[in-house]
Amino acid sequence: MKNWKKYLAAAIACGAMFSLQPATSDAAYQLSDEVNDATPALLDAAQIGVMVNENADLSLKPNKDAILVMSFGTTFPDSRAVTIDATVDAIKAAHPGVKVVTAYTSHIIIDRVKENEGISIPTPEEAIEQLKAEGYTRVAMTNLNIIPGMEYAYDLAVYRQYRNDFKKATFGTPLMYWMGQEEQADDVAQVMEAYATQFPKMGKEDAVLILEHGTPHPANAYYSVMQNRLNQLGYDNVYIYTVEGWPSLDDIIPQLKKKGVKNITLMPMMMVAGDHANNDMAGDEDDSHKMILQDAGFNVTPYIHGVGENEAVREIFVQRAHEAYKALVD
Helix, strand or coil: CCCHHHHCCCCCCCHHHEEEEECCCCCCEEECCCCCCCCHHHHHHHCCCCEEEECHHHCCCCCCEEEEEEECCCCCHHHHHHCHHHHHHHHHHHCCCCEEEEEECCHHHHHHHHHHHCCCCCCHHHHHHHHHHCCCCEEEEEECCCCCCHHHHHHHHHHHHHHHHCCEEEECCCCCCCECHHHCCEHHHHHHHHHHHHCCCCCCCEEEEEEECCCCCHHHHHHHHHHHHHHHCCCCCEEEEECCCCCCHHHHHHHHHHHCCCEEEEEECCCCCCHHHHHHHCCCCCCCHHHHHHHCCCEEEECCCCHHHCHHHHHHHHHHHHHHHHHHHC
């Protein structure tokens, strides 16, 4: 794990109530010292970035630490092995002697993996209950989400529900959270530069289309920031589009034609190469992205690998996990 310290970020201020003053965690900010009558709701609202909670009633319990890694999951075993499992293994290697547990947030995937493979993977709630039963008193919760969208919201709800069950609990950020505002870290630029290590060489008639999931959550706006950072890095022929959000493939095709693009590489920017990558993006059905682009006159080459296979990106996931763990033990 290289240079993780320089990526430890901080959260933003909100209106006149908040000020940019470092809190005890390197990856968060706290309310201004001038706020002396903060309500529980205000204190909760002020917790952004890496979150930290301490229960004074449990302060005399001995420290017994664990890391909980939350992922959406996948029913594709081969992709799981080289993405989710490989990333969790890297987190374990970076934290020797610390118990690391994996949980899936997709209950449907949990059921299908159990039925098809006989493997039992807990939900985050089940994993936390097990850690409690085993006597763990401090838990760092981290996740393998790309942006702070709906899956992150579920993870955050789990943290808020269980944080007082432990002497200390922390909650880390997804792959991309900060955007460089107020001199904070620019996670988006960092991640896009790491992700670009897998781009093929491109000429004027070549382009890369990056498939994202898309979400009704306001975090869909992250895709615009990601596109901006790609352009700043000089990748003017790289375009982000989504399966279920904005921009769609229909938004991108006119731009490709206007630039005279003839050859396209399709690649997913999702943790795993699952159903969306194999079928929606690269399938042979008439409505797959590959077939739509071919029908529009483009030469298309799918790159079917989850982002967890990219070693540079995987290292950032390890950094994010370490930020949550560092806040736990500090």
